[in-house]
Amino acid sequence: MSSTAKKTSRKGAAKKTVKSTIVPDMLEANMSIETNAQLAARRELAVPRGVASATQIYAKYAENAELWDEDGNRYIDFVGGIGVLNTGHRHPKVVAAAKAQEDQYTHTSFQVVPYGPYIELAEKLNALAPGDMPKKTLLVTTGAEAVENAVKIARAATGRPGVVAFTGAYHGRTLLTLGLTGKVSPYKKDVGPFPADIFRAPFPSQRDGITVEDAIIGLKNLFLTDAQPERIAAIIIEPVLGEGGYTPVPFDMMRQLREICDEHGIMLIADEVQAGFGRTGTWFAIEHSGVVPDLITVAKSMAGGYPLAGVIGRADVMDAMAPGGLGGTYGGNPVACAAALAAIAAIEDEGLLARSARMGEHLKARFAEIGARAAPFRMWDIRGLGAMVAVEFVTDFDTAKPDGDFTKRVIAHALKRGLLLLSCGMQGNAIRVMVPLTASDEIVEEGLAIFEAAVLAAVADDTF
Template structure:
């Protein structure tokens, strides 16, 4: 019988240690918000493949579209022989993206590739080199996107030097004393000391930070950035790779702020588990690169495009935007009740937008001092209790919940019960150790 232990021995011998895994279990099969490992053990999935499975594992509408496409063809390279699913999906996203400005969409394979292309397009449109990003932001592991990412370990350590003309600003975090005004004071200093705004091609921001800890960009921040970009001719890029496709209760998280970005990047839950990413932008900006300047061999895979059309159908027919809002309220209410107990690990700030929910683990009740060891221990204990859970944050002390929006109510409640039990188990163990 194949076991997790035997597979881990093979994994360590065959794959580099830089490709770390959050768990030591190997998947055998999965359905909606549940997963079974090779030893037959069941887990509730609060990780969702790092935000890829908003519509769940093997969503029937997604699988139907994929199987229909598999019966036609799997690949032609869109730049050689184009196909309708690419065009149809682009049409759908152009119509769904916020704002009334005409849009065009490019498809690639990964979120990092989407960001790389968004920067290329912004530079071609403006003729400028500079890019501004934010502390705590995560935009990928390619060379350019590592430079944009605002967290050193593990994403940037040992990989420099990074591309020039990249600058970082503090991201507002009210719970940690960083305000929108602080961000714009830093912007003023940047424009006086480091780069003329006339040399800035783009500002890239996550409407809700993913790896950075699920910090929500205040509406005021996004609206002031929109005004600043209009004033200086800067392209505003919303990185919706983790926050998109219903996770926050809107198709795109930036819709909560009521602004129209110049470019939106998307991936992860766009195609329900199949590799696909998109760059959606204002048509005049998207047309800046020369023919042949954009694309890629696998970009806009017909299988991925078919899957994404199934995802849009699932979101609409399942009313998943409304479901996301409902689930978020339920999760935050439950976590607040857990935090009020005196026999669980201390919980600090609790935050969320729709079903993009997170909480911080801290050293002591009422403290804001991060406790990354507790977060690591909680993920491990949750796994023992049958729950897949991920941490994140600049200080690695944030627990994030990315459960599929299609999870049944009883499965969601069972998972929250496992989370509560894990927090209690560790608190009891801590007291016993003392």
């Protein structure tokens, strides 16, 4: 595997990269005495097996859309820390803002001694979120924590217990969010029972022949059979399914959900943890439909690599909880808030929303070329909004049978060649792209070339 490095220009993300030395200066000056294998052996003794990792490489250094492991091998990153790095690894503005905040204070707990960065970020998020009504923002630490608080707020605002989620949804791994998550393995396996008053509605699926009309009928039938609408506090939905396969919610369905919520006094929660902050070409994926939700959950790319999450919502709804009912010791950490403000500024200053839209169109076109050339009748679907794109593999077009094994082989061959990829979908047969929006055109093309070589290698495996 080549360890030749390239340093990527950030300003004007489409500019060409400049060749550098064998490894970045920072990496060369701090080469580890430990290898990937040695760290793996230590991990085996110290970390529970339930904490799975998609690769067996260990990070040493990263910059923008590139990462180097402890053995000095270079990788192009199409995973971005599972959608966290829309502004890339170690964006200079993000790192500088975090360091500047660290020189002032790192933690006081907003519940004890509040501080300006929390308020400034809340103001910014309130302004960015769709809808012209007054809004307020709660800051927490993780996406699952944001979802739990959104449900809690919706229950307090409506006085109702029930929540409706959808097939294929992913909302987290805590007990409540696992109840909302619509995929058993590996998340829900062997850890029930789950909280009551959580109901599942069908998600439209071309593969399964479920149309938007079918999905809405299924929701209405749910109201007739199991979930009295007057007892439903919220309907929660990802505008683009994340773990479920990077499938966008049809805009017509989103609009019908808004009408149903309005009819029954139900809160509509948009889970934007993975789809937000420019990944789809808009600040929030739900903007594509024109629908304004009551609550939005955010995390991942909001803070450019720092742990931060939140709930943005209608001011009257957000104020439903009594003082002391919301918060957490680390919620809205000042260093993470400073990083988030810088990440948002980077998205604005570098035109990354438009960049995402252009990148998405390019990725779809290139994937279509690669599928036709390297794996005819295997790449069944190419989908997504903006640069939130997935390709789905099947055994053949006649049966469209999901081929998770083939997908695993593509990912494995890509890793050997220096490209990080991650699967998604109920059958694990889709590959999602979360390459930083700051990645140069040259880096993206290099990654796509590796992807094509990996697909060709996976096809060749079928002949043996």
